[in-house]
Structure formats: C-alpha cells, structure tokens
Amino acid sequence: xxxxxxxxxxxxxxxxxxxxxxxxxxxxxxxxxxxxxxxxxxxxxxxxxxxxxxxxxxxxxxxxxxxxxxxxxxxxxxxxxxxxxxxxxxxxxxxxxxxxxxxxxxxxxxxxxxxxxxxxxxxxxxxxxxxxxxxxxxxxxxxxxxxxxxxxxxxxxxxxxxxxxxxxxxxxxxxxxxxxxxxxxxxxxxxxxxxxxxxxxxxxxxxxxxxxxxxxxxxxxxxxxxxxxxxxxxxxxxxxxxxxxxxxxxxxxxxxxxxxxxxxxxxxxxxxxxxxxxxxxxxxxxxxxxxxxxxxxxxxxxxxxxxxxxxxxxxxxxxxxxxxxxxxxxxxxxxxxxxxxxxxxxxxxxxxxxxxxxx
Ligand SMILES: Cc1ncc(C[n+]2csc(CCOP(=O)(O)OP(=O)(O)O)c2C)c(N)n1
Numbered sequence: 276x277x278x279x280x281x282x283x284x285x286x287x288x289x290x291x292x293x294x295x296x297x298x299x300x301x302x303x304x305x306x307x308x309x310x311x312x313x314x315x316x317x318x319x320x321x322x323x324x325x326x327x328x329x330x331x332x333x334x335x336x337x338x339x340x341x342x343x344x345x346x347x348x349x350x351x352x353x354x355x356x357x358x359x360x361x362x363x364x365x366x367x368x369x370x371x372x373x374x375x376x377x378x379x380x381x382x383x384x385x386x387x388x389x390x391x392x393x394x395x396x397x398x399x400x401x402x403x404x405x406x407x408x409x410x411x412x413x414x415x416x417x418x419x420x421x422x423x424x425x426x427x428x429x430x431x432x433x434x435x436x437x438x439x440x441x442x443x444x445x446x447x448x449x450x451x452x453x454x455x456x457x458x459x460x461x462x463x464x465x466x467x468x469x470x471x472x473x474x475x476x477x478x479x480x481x482x483x484x485x486x487x488x489x490x491x492x493x494x495x496x497x498x499x500x501x502x503x504x505x506x507x508x509x510x511x512x513x514x515x516x517x518x519x520x521x522x523x524x525x526x527x528x529x530x531x532x533x534x535x536x537x538x539x540x541x542x543x544x545x546x547x548x549x550x551x552x553x554x555x556x557x558x559x560x561x562x563x564x565x566x567x568x569x570x571x572x573x574x575x576x577x578x579x580x581x582x583x584x585x586x587x588x589x590x591x592x593x594x595x596x597x598x599x600x601x602x603x604x605x606x607x608x609x610x611x612x613x614x615x616x617x618x619x620x621x622x623x624x625x626x627x628x629x630x631x632x633x634x
Contacts, residue, residue: 282489284486284489286483286485286486286495286496286497287496287497288496288497288498288499289302289496289497289498289499289505289508289509290498290499290502290505291303291304291499291502291504291505291508292502292503292504292505292562292563292566294556294557294562295562295565296562296563296564296565296566296567296568296569297566297569298504298566302504302505302508303504303508304504304507304508304511305511306504306507308570308572311563311567311572312567312572312573313355314351314352314355314503314507314563315560315563315564315567315572315573315581316581316584316585317351317355317371317374317375318347318348318351318371318503318559318560318563319560319581319582319585320371320374320585320588320589321343321347321351321370321371321374322344322347322560322585323582323585323586323589324370324374324380324585324589324592325342325343325344325370325534326344327586327589327593328340328342328370328384328387328538329342329534329538331384331593332538333538336388336597337384337387337388337538338387338388338389339387339537339538339539340387340537340538341367341368341536341537342368342532342534342535342537342538343368343369343370343371343534344533344534345467345501345530345531345532345533345534345554345555345558345559346368346465346467346500346530346531346532346559347371347559347560348500348501348502348503348506348528348530348559348560348562348563349463349465349500349501349506349528349530349559350365350368350369350371350372350435350463350465351371351372351375351503352503352504352506352507352510353372353433353435353463353506353507353510353526353528354369354371354372354375354376354433355375355507356433356506356507356510356511356514357376357433357514358430358514359401360401360428360429360430361401361430361431361432361433361514362401362402362403362416362419362420362423362430362431362432362433363376363401363402363403363432363433363434363435364402364403364406364412364413364415364416364419364432364433364434364435365402365403365405365406365412365434365435366405366406366409366412366435366436366437366440367405367406367407368437368465368467368532369435369465370383372402372435373402373405376400376401376402377397377400378396378397378400378402379397379592380588380589380592381393381592381593381595381596381599382394382395382397384592384593384596385596385599386404386405388596390599390601390602391602391606392602401430403415403416409436409437409439409440409443410436410440410443410444410445410446411445412434412436413434413436413440413445413446413449413450413462414445414448414449414452415434416432416433416434416449416460416462417432417434417449417452417453417458417460419432420432420453420458420459420460420517420523421452421456421458423458423459424456424457424458424459429518430459430518431459431460431461431514431517431518432458432459432460432461432517433460433461433463433510433514434449434460434461434462434463435463435464435465436462436463436464436465437464437465437466437467437470438464438465438466438467438468438470438475438478438479438484438527439470439471439473439478440464441464441478441479441484441487442478442479446487447491449462450462450487450488450490450491450493450523450525451491453491453493453522453523454491454492454493454522454523457520457522457523458522458523459517459518459520459522459523460517460523461510461513461514461517461523461524461526462488462523462524462525462526463510463526463528464484464525464526464527464528465500465528465530466484466500466527466528466529466530467530467531467532468530468531468532469532469536469542469546471536471540472536472542472544472545472546474546483495483497483527484497484525484527485497485525485526485527487525488524488525493522493523493524493525494513494524494525495524495525495526495527496509496524496525496526496527497526497527497528497529498526498527498528498529499528499529500528500529500530500559501529501530501531501557501558501559501562502559502562503559503562503563506526506528509526510526513526530559531551531554531557533551533554533555564578604626604630605623605626605627607626608620608622608623
C-alpha cells in the first residue's frame, strides 16, 4: 500500500505588455502594424459606442444595456483573432465582438432597444445572438463545435462568458462534453471580478477560473485581460490547436467591470470606489495607445481622429436605429409555436384590444 501523487497541476499566466506599453518581444503575437492599428480602432469604437449607450438609456431612448467599458482588452482581441469560418457564441457583455464580427451597429442598438429583429445576424456571419440567460449558450457552442468536427470543417468556436457563468451547471456540462468529444471550442471567460453584486471570492473557492479546466482534462490558462497582445496570442493559439484536432481549451482573461452591471444597476452600493479607481488606471485602450506611440503608430492628433471617426460612426448608427419603424406587437406571439396555444391566443387578443383602446 502506498499513497502516491497521481495528478498535479499548475496554472500559467500570460502577460506580453506591461502597463507602460512595453512588450516582451519574444511573446509578441504575429500582428502587423496595420492590424494593430485596426485592433486599436475597434477598441476605441467599442468604448465610444458604450459611452453613447449609457446616454441613450438615460435619455429614455434605449432599454437596459450591459456595458463593456474596461473590458475592451479582453473580448475585442479575442474576436479579432477569429477567422471568418470560425463561430463566436457570446453572452451579453461583448459589444466590441459584435462589431468586429460584422454585426451592424444599428441592429445591435435595435436589439438593446427591445426589438428582437435586431438579433438577426447577417447572412454569412458565423455568430449567435446575445444570450441573456447566464451560461446556457456554452452548450450551444459545444454543439456547433461538435458539428464542425463531425463534418470535417477546419474551423473552431469561441464562446465567451463571465466568471459567474462558471458556477452554472451548463458550464460543467459543456466543458465535460467538449473534453470527451474533443470539440474544437475555446471557452473564453472574461473574469471581471463581479457577477452583479457578488465578488469573485464569493463566487468560487478556486483561486483561478483557469484551473477549472483540469477537472475536464483540457488545457486552462490565465491571461492579463487588459493586455490585448496576451489575449490575442493566447486565443489565436487555442483556435489553431482546436482547428488542428487538438481539442478544447479554457482561457481566463482577468479584467474588471469598471461600470455598473447594467444601466439599471448602481455599483456604488456594493463596492469601493478605490477598487474601481485602481482598475481604471489599468485601462486597456490607454495601454495599447502607449505602445503604439512608442512605435510611431499613433500620435495625439491620430488619437483624436480615431475617436471622432468612431463618434461619427456611432451617430450614424443611432440615426439609422431611430429611423426604423416600431415592430408590430403581434410578433411577440410568433416564432415560438407553429400553432398558437389557447392561452397565448387569448393574450394576443387582450393585447390587441388594449392597443386599440389606447390608439
Ligand atoms: C440563468 C440566469 N440566472 C440569473 C440571471 C441574472 N443575471 C444576469 S447577469 C448575472 C451575473 C452574471 O455574472 P457573470 O457571468 O460573471 O457575467 P458579467 O455580468 O460579470 O459579465 C446574473 C446572475 C440570468 N440572466 N440568467
């Protein structure tokens, strides 16, 4: 009889660029200056869009929105690392990924304005719509990945979610299935430290999200989620491995939700201003700008031009969104059942009567 160690594990963390924009050349991903400039443009567009979303909501022109400011260093480079033939299966805090993947900004606005027609993904864009139920979409991602594998398609799936979603049973089922069937899925966790008012340490007893991969026999790694190069490099590698038959992986991008949970929340009620200030100082866009300025890829005038170009694109999208006719309320009852159930038919009649009265 003996007691022996049958398994050991460690968790690696990838950092490429420090807060001053200085990079480790040996770890730099393969990105041309043009691609880095493009990536920067997407991040700024995402930030300006996000800020405008808050204003629109406060003005009563938009419904609730899950803001992404501070998380552009995570989901934007992750989406940027995808090839056209890859799929993205997002949660609800990935505005930048929608833009990078080619979803029209006005459509995205329309969805968050409460009009489901905005959820129609353009033909040829391999992306699923926003998933509000926490965690359910990870199973859809694995289904798509498994299908790609069975069809022999050389493509992978990136699914993104928050650390809160890793407490859901869906996460465990998805990770297990992906591991057993070696589905080409990259699980991308934006660990932004808070699930509404629940902090990370109350969410899980695991000291990293990345280590959860060990239980499913798949590789797990942590990256600095405010370091675009670390994220891009790690996601690109994981996608390549998945496409080449190397199976799934889990990436934990450590970042921070500097805004409220949604435009309906007030985070000052449950967390300290000092903590928020610490993370604001680690801004991912400023970090990339510092790098680009050192390399002569950006100057102050260029920075202002990128921002004003982004503002113009956002203004045009808002105008297009607000020019769309309101949907027919009857549509609420369509597309779920082939034949409307009796209670739903009754509800539709009640709605019609009420709208007729109010008209
Ligand atoms: C199945 C389910 N349970 C609860 C909710 C309510 N809810 C919305 S967001 C959220 C927290 C999610 O936290 P996390 O997964 O870390 O993502 P984050 O919001 O931080 O991006 C909860 C509990 C929901 N949308 N779906």
